[in-house]
Amino acid sequence: MKKAIFKTVMFGLSHALRHTAKKNKDFFKELSKHNCVAQIKLKDDSIGRYYTINNGKVRSSKGIHSNPDVSIVFKDIDVALTFMKPNPDFGEVVHAAKNFQALTLGDDKLVVWFMQLLNRIGTAGLKYGTKMPDGTTRYTTGTNSGPLFVYVKGDKIIRITPIDLDDSDAESWTIKARGQSFTPNRKTTVNPYSMALKSMVYSKNRNLYPMKRVDFDPNGERNPQNRGISGYERISWEEALDIVSNEIKRQKKTYGPGSIAMPIPSHHQWGNVGYYLSSLLRFGNLIGFTRVHPNPDSWEGWYWGAMHHYGNAMRLGVPGFYGTVEDCLKEADQIVFWSSDPESTNGLYGAYEGTQRRLWAKSLGIDFVHIDPHLNPTAQLLGGRWIPIRPATDAALATAIMYVWVKEGLYDKDYIVKNTTDFDQWKAYLLGESDGVAKTPDWQEKETGVPAHVATALARSWGNKKTYLSCGGLGSGWGGAGRNATGSQWTRCMILMMAMQGWGKPGINFGNLQFGAPLDYTHYFPGYADGGISGELQFTACAVNNYQRMPHVLTMNPVKQMIPRQRFCDAIVNGHSVGFMWDGSSIEAQLSPFEYPMPGYSKIHMIWRYGNSTFGTIANSTRFMESYRHESVDCVVNQSIWFEGDAKFADIILPACTSFERNDIGEWAGCSGYIHHNNSQLNHRMIVMQHKCIEPLGESKSDYQIFLDILTKLGLGALFSEGCSELDWVKRVFRSGDLSKKISWEKFVEKGYYVVPAEPEKTRDPVSMRHFAEGRKKDTPEPMPLPSQFSEEFGKGLETQSGKIEFVANSLKREGYDNDERPPLNKYIPAWEGPHSKELYDKYPLQMVSTHPRYSFHTYGDAKDSTINDVADHRVLVNGYYYWVLRINPADAKARGIKHHDLVRAYNDRGAVIFVADISALVAPGLAKTFESCADFDPIENTPDGPKGIVDRAGCANVLTSSRPQQKGTEGMAANSCLIEIEAWSPGQQSKKAS
């Protein structure tokens, strides 16, 4: 019987191929690409059929061909049937493949083509997108700020819009608070950079053809010193693939494992398949590479500081947020925004979903306070008391507030006794009993510039009101002042303050209504950090989350050598670097160093740069020029969409297409392990088909296809792809999520999205930390702490040694650990670059703060000739060039003779950048406020500026920032402690003050 079925399926296959080719012209086109003989058979040759494909015609014959081009060979009839049935169980398929029960033989290119062809029979007839009355087809896509409708006509994107939910989508939630009912708008919100995506797709700066630097000869002179200087010539894909695949082989043979480094980019596109944690890692693991390990750059202080007092390692030291929207609206009297600007950073991928809730809070009369040197857009929209503060002195203000609380008894003594340890030592520090300096409001005034009476008023108001503390854009911790030299001190204070106020009691928690909407968090769909198709078990959440849902062939990088991302340039130029781990598995994992080079591995001789530019995102970034031009680097490949930043320093440019030109799938804001339940920012959870809306422009290809083409040259194509196209992978990801039980694949592909129904009111999640405040077992849906990390009974207490909030951190005082820059008891230590660095401060009296940007997501959106350039708060057109905005106070401008929208040269010993000045009272005196993440780098070289004579005109604030870690023994980025001076500038002008 089984044999008969197998024979019938094989016989039917030729009909299916012919039938599909007849009905679908794209399929016919694909079928006509190659002529070949493909054999399917059992290993013992007892049953077989071969297919002769010739100019799009298919003929099949029973039996065994003597010399087929492609063979698919099954160990026995059971294995054969496992593979050949529609919608096979991939657990069984992968099991059979990895135990050599099924084999593919033949030319890799033909094998991949034939397997993809067979899969395509199943997807060729799908209704793809929704036909509209005006002749357009409406597709959907996912972006860094949420889903969009994409209207396409004649292979051209006409428009992109946010999504208005329809009546068939799940109902929205309602929160009842203080006699009112609040229900979110039934539409998606979107950030400006996503609104500008069409202009980025059709940008004149696209890489549309493979390019080679004119003086790079892979077989002769490579001229590394000319990277970033000499121009490019167009080459064919065939030539490009030969050069890079030969170079991979040459690297391995010449240097041994580890010589290829792959720095990872900052979220330049969205999706689960074509993502850096997905396809790139799968590719990297299949060739072997030295990992450039990221630092937790948006968490920083929370990871290196806050965590030691209370745990939450898996959130990298950032507090949880369940139930806080409802709790805040019902209970809180006040929200203190401390270095927190959710209207600029939109949480993370959250668009303006939280904005409506903050406006509800305003309508309820909840008070707002904004502690920030910049009257930021959140403060501008919401109003409230602005408390301008000198950058990187936040810990001093916080410490003095706690001093007032102690002096005036404005803290929760019962909570301190039950839920914390070593408060007496903290109290002694506050009162000056241990070091002779009382941390009074007067004491902090000298540091912060906040008048003592204002600090006292804030302390009293806070001590008497149920207060939500909003830190960083997420509100529940993150970024903000955690990204400067005292960032860890600030975050540590934030935890200790909340402990003193009874963290977890009604109305007392972290947050700003950005996170913690009452959604259904039990519905599983993989986020990008689940690793997509990577098969990478160590550096993605694949093993924890999605592997058992979407079995695929695992991959493994045999190279254990790593370089810390912030030290990449040191590694190349100095040949050595030391870093500390970003590892969310425990509080302690961050304490021991790792070094490059690692014994036994090669140093770096090839850089594979995928994604977007680093000049705008990594501190002291002109170092990258030096490292790209270093003689030890034989080859630089850049695989990216736009010709900007790092792409200008490549030997070979591989043109990638945007996510509009390929298939993918993703949940809005779904980043999985990076921030567990990050989708709690949304008003409606949405899982989105990312349709291939148009064909790739020029000769660009999807990243997946580029990897596949290269690996096919190395005989690894079938292993990489498992015979799947991107659409096939999308289907596998779809099937791995719970939505496949709720909506059919066909319907999903047609409509493009699925709204996960909100959690019913009765079963909503409890409020984070409420269990702790009430001495109960943990009841929020987080798989942390790990079972072994509870000191008491499982579920009881926190991840710290004591299970409590520790005023003196045990993890920083165990034997063998002694770090005076990070003592177990948090002490205010002034920033190493700031008003206390006297000589430097005299020379460079302005403090530059470059926060995460508002109008771009990292580099996504900026430059590229996009319409974002026309946003006056982002860039300003002066003499035909779009300059990046630097915000200064009128007094500082006047003192330097600078007028609104004048060009200015900002400089220090590290380099110089040309900005355009925005002058207003929105920034405090002494502050220069800008954004990091300029997408381009446009150096004017050989000027008298800076040590290397480099002036960047594109606007990379990070040219000026220090790469020194926050504290020794950490990898914490401290870019927001940066002293500069500015002067008026015009093109061609020699600077008055050469550094």
Add this chain to the structure above:
Amino acid sequence: MKKWNLIIDVEKCENCNNCFLSTKDEHVGNDFPGYAAPQPLHGHEWIRIERKVRGSGHMVDAAYCVQTCNHCDNAPCVKAGRGAVTKRNDGIVIIDPEKARGRRDIVSSCPYGAIWWNDQLQLPQKWIFDAHLLDAGWKEPRCVQSCPTGVFRSLKISDDEMADIAKREQLEVLRSELGTKPRVYYRNLWRFSKWFIGGSVIGDSPDETRCLEGATVTLRKNGKNIATASTDVYGDFKFDHLDPVPTKYQIKVMHKDYKSLELDAQVESDESCYVGDLRLSM
């Protein structure tokens, strides 16, 4: 006859620019014959946002005012257009992308600066209320749909109904004195057009210098009381909605535990005024 109107709430705008960008998305690279020729990639601001920052020290606020074609009922561009610019029955003003070719004079006819010159096509262009989409059944223009904070309301109603709403909600139009009869109305325009005067009251006692909550502050002009305010926990007071003309005010601060204080405060041209710390002694 129902006609289109747009209401813009200045207080709700946070300068995200989605209205500006979605309009660019709609028109850059797209030709809508009879409605609008393609907008150039850069330069044009068919919808533009102006910023107003008021105050100094810590007492600062910012407002953003979205400005665009007002679709005036008495539109200077229609007059100047001599047939190249038409008023539709639904109130929308359209510059004909064929007839208006070469007509740079139409640009200067608009007192609001809402018409832009397309150099390449030799065309005057402006925001068309997305008439092409409304005619095809869309419910609202793209700027309205893409706004995350609900700045806009687009209403297709009779002029009488609109007049009622304008009265009830105290809506204003830009430069009503021109008599152009705009169909674009504003809420909370005072955030943009009015001035404030504010300060912080501090109490000095032998024990402590403190922010003085609950002090009574009176604003006077020419010896007459205009307004009274009470200070908040930070000792702050603010008198807003003041007419934007340079004026000499007097401020009187009283608190039951402290000696009262009187001072003159001058608001200068085009400036709201934060007078700073006012110190009361016992």
